[in-house]
Amino acid sequence: MIQRPRGTRDFGPAEMARRRAVEQAMREACHRFGFGEVVTPTFEQSELFTLRSGEAIVDEMYVFKDKGDREMALRPEITASVIRFFVNEMSNLPKPLKLYYVGNCFRYENPQSGRYREFFQLGAELIGNENPETDAEVISLAVESLRATGLQDFNVRIGHIGILKSLVLEGIDDQALAGNVLRMIDKGDFDALAQTLETNGVTGNLMESITGIAGTKGSIDVLQSVDETKANEHLRELFEILKLQGIDDCQLDLGIVRGLDYYSGMVFEIDAPRLGAEKQVLGGGSYTLSELFGGEPVFSTGFAIGLDRVMLALEAEKELPEYSPIDAYVVPTEDAMRKYAFAIVAKIRAKGLRADVDLMRRSMSKNLKYASSMAARYAVIVGKDEMAKRSVTLRDMESGEQRQVPADFAADELEKALNAPRKHPLSSVPQRGIP
C-alpha cells in the first residue's frame, strides 16, 4: 500500500457532500454582499510570503525550485496572492473591490491534532478604504457566512491595533525600543515587556496602561474607560453600523494584538467555544499590503475562515444526517428487462433526480440490498409483468410500500414523492438529503 503524505487527508463522498454544502452556503453569503470570487496559483514565488510575513515563515512552507531556478512555495495563506493580483492587474478598477476566495493552503510543520499540512480556507478582502463602513461590511460578511452554515454558537470579538500602537509610540521616544515593545506585546510576552520597560527607565504608568488596554473586554461601552483616540470613534461607528444590520452581539476586545506589524487598524476574531482550546474559526482586520508588492498604498480589510474548524464546530453542535448519494435505484428483475432499466434511469436523471441502475447484473434481492446500503429513498423495479402493462413498481425503501405506476410517468411520480420538505436549514444544498 502507498500511504498518503503525513498530515494530509482524503475526503470521501459523505464528508465532501457536507463540506461542499457548507462552502456553498458561505459562497452565497459572499455573493449576497457583492463579493466576487478570485482564484490564484497554488504556488507563488517564496518572496511574496516572506515580504508579508517575514523570513521566518520559510521554515513553515513547502519550498521548491522552478525550472528558472526561482524559489517557489506552496501558499501558506491566500491574502498575499489576492493583493499581488490586485496590484498587478486590478488596481485601476473602480473601488471598493470586493473579492473572496476558497482554497487550500499548506503548512510545513509537524502534524498535530486539528492542524493539517494541507488545510482549507475561505476568505474575503475588501480593497479601497478604511472607513468604519468597510470594516463593518467585512465583519458583517464574516458573521453572515458563519450564520449561513447553520452554526449558532460563536462569539465575535473586535479590537483596534491603533489604540495600543499610539499609546506605545507616544510613550516611548526611542523608535527602536518602541518597535521592540510592540513585538513583545504582539507575542503576549508581558513579563519580558515589564523588564524591558524597567531596564530602559520607562515609567511604570506605560506598563499599566498597556496591560489595562490589552485587558479591555466587554460591550462597546467599555471604551469609556480608555483615553479618547481616533480609534475609539472608529470603533463606535463600526459597532453602530453592525447593529443597524442586525449584528448586535459583538464584544469589544482590545487584547487582540496579534499581527501588529501587519494589521493597521481594526482587528477581529471569531471563536466557536465548543471547540475548546483550538476554538478560533476566523481572524481578520484592516491592513495595507499593496505598497509592499510594488503598488500604490491602498487600505484593505479582510478575514480568513478555517473551513476545517468550522466543520468541527458544526459537528459539535448537531448530529449529522445520513448521507445518500441517490434518490432512486432502478432494478431489472431479469436480464431481458435490462434495456428497459437503462431507458428508465435516463428519464429519471433527465428530471434532475439522482438515480442509479444495476451495473453488476445482480439478482433482485441483492439489488435491493445494495439500494438499501446506498440509503436510496426509492427502488424502481422493472419486471416482466409490469413492463407488459408498460408499468414499473416504485418501492419506498423505508416503509417497504410498493405501487405500480406507468413507466412513462415514473420520473414524475418519483419527483412528487421526493418533494417532502427538507430536514436541514441549508436550503442551498445541491443534493437531496445532504448534508
Add this chain to the structure above:
Amino acid sequence: MIQRPRGTRDFGPAEMARRRAVEQAMREACHRFGFGEVVTPTFEQSELFTLRSGEAIVDEMYVFKDKGDREMALRPEITASVIRFFVNEMSNLPKPLKLYYVGNCFRYENPQSGRYREFFQLGAELIGNENPETDAEVISLAVESLRATGLQDFNVRIGHIGILKSLVLEGIDDQALAGNVLRMIDKGDFDALAQTLETNGVTGNLMESITGIAGTKGSIDVLQSVDETKANEHLRELFEILKLQGIDDCQLDLGIVRGLDYYSGMVFEIDAPRLGAEKQVLGGGSYTLSELFGGEPVFSTGFAIGLDRVMLALEAEKELPEYSPIDAYVVPTEDAMRKYAFAIVAKIRAKGLRADVDLMRRSMSKNLKYASSMAARYAVIVGKDEMAKRSVTLRDMESGEQRQVPADFAADELEKALNAPRKHPLSSVPQRGIP
C-alpha cells in the same frame, strides 16, 4: 511588482463566475448519476505517479522533499490518488463505487499556448466491474456532463484496446517483441513498426491488419469489417446501451491507441472541433490500477475532462453574457441617510438577493456611476424626502425608470422585478446574470 509564477494564472470574478457555473453544471450531472465527490491531497509520494505512468513522468512533475526526506510531487493527475484512496480505505464498500473529483493538477513543462503549469480537471471513476454497462455508464456521464454546460459541438469516439492487443499477441510469439510492437503502436510510430516487423520476419499480413484496425472509424456497423473478438461484442452492447439512454451519435474509432500499458479495454475521447489542433476535451477508458498500489485486482472505468479547454470551447460557441456581481446598489443621498442605507441593504441581502451599499461616502452622481460600472440592475435610492414617508426609490439602471416603494417592501419589490426569465440555459447558476 511581484509576478505570478510562469505558466500559472489568476482568475478574476467574471471568469470565476463562469468557471464555477460550468463546474457546478458538471457536478450536478455527476450527482444525477449517483457519483459522490472525493478530494485527495494536492501532493503525493512521487512513487504513486511513477507506478502508474512510468519513471519518465518525474521530469514533468514538481518534485520536492518532505520533512521525512521522502520525495513528494504535486499531482499531475488525480486518478492515481483516487485509486490509492480506494485501495487504502474503501475497498470493502459495496461495489460499484462511483466517485468523481474536481481539482487542480500540475505539469512541469515549458508553458505554451493553451497548456498551463497549473490546470484544472473534473474526472470520474467507476470502480468494480468491466461490463459494457459500466463503460456505458461512464461514457453517458461524460456526455451528460458536457451537455449540462451548454456545449453543443462535440464528438465522442469510442475504441477498444483489446482488439489490437489480441491481434499483436496472437500474431507474435516472442513476448518481448510483442511488447515493443505495442509500444510503437502506442506512440503512433507506424514507420518504425513496419521496419521492426520486417527485421524480425513477421509476415506482412500483421502490419496490414494493425494499420487496418487502427484506421477503423465510423458507425458501430464498421465492426463487421473486423475479425470477430470478445471486444467486438462488448462494443456492440456498449453502443446499444448508450442508444437506449439517448446517446446515439458516438463514433467507433479503433485508432485510439494511447495508453496501451495503462488501459485494458474500452477507451474513448471527446473532441470539440472548434478548438482546432488542441481539440480533445476529455479522455478515458477502462483500466486496472488497484493491484499496482497493493490492493486486490478490481476493474475500473474513468475519464478526465480538461476544464480549461471546455471553457475555451464554450467561448468559441457563444458570446459571453455581461457579468454583474450585484442585483441592487443602495445609495444614500446624503450623510444623514447612511444609517438607513445600511439597514435596507441588510434586508435586501436577507432575501437572498445580491446587494451592495456605498462604503466610500460618495456623492449621489458618483454612486450611480459606480452602480453602472458594476452593471447593477437596480439602484435603491435612500433620500431625505422619501425616508420622511418611509419610502425609497427603485431605479432601473438600464431604462432609467424610477418609482417609489415603501422602505419595508423594497426587498420584496426588488425580488419581483428581478424575477425575469434568465437568458442562459444553465438553470443551476448560483448568481443572477452569470452564465
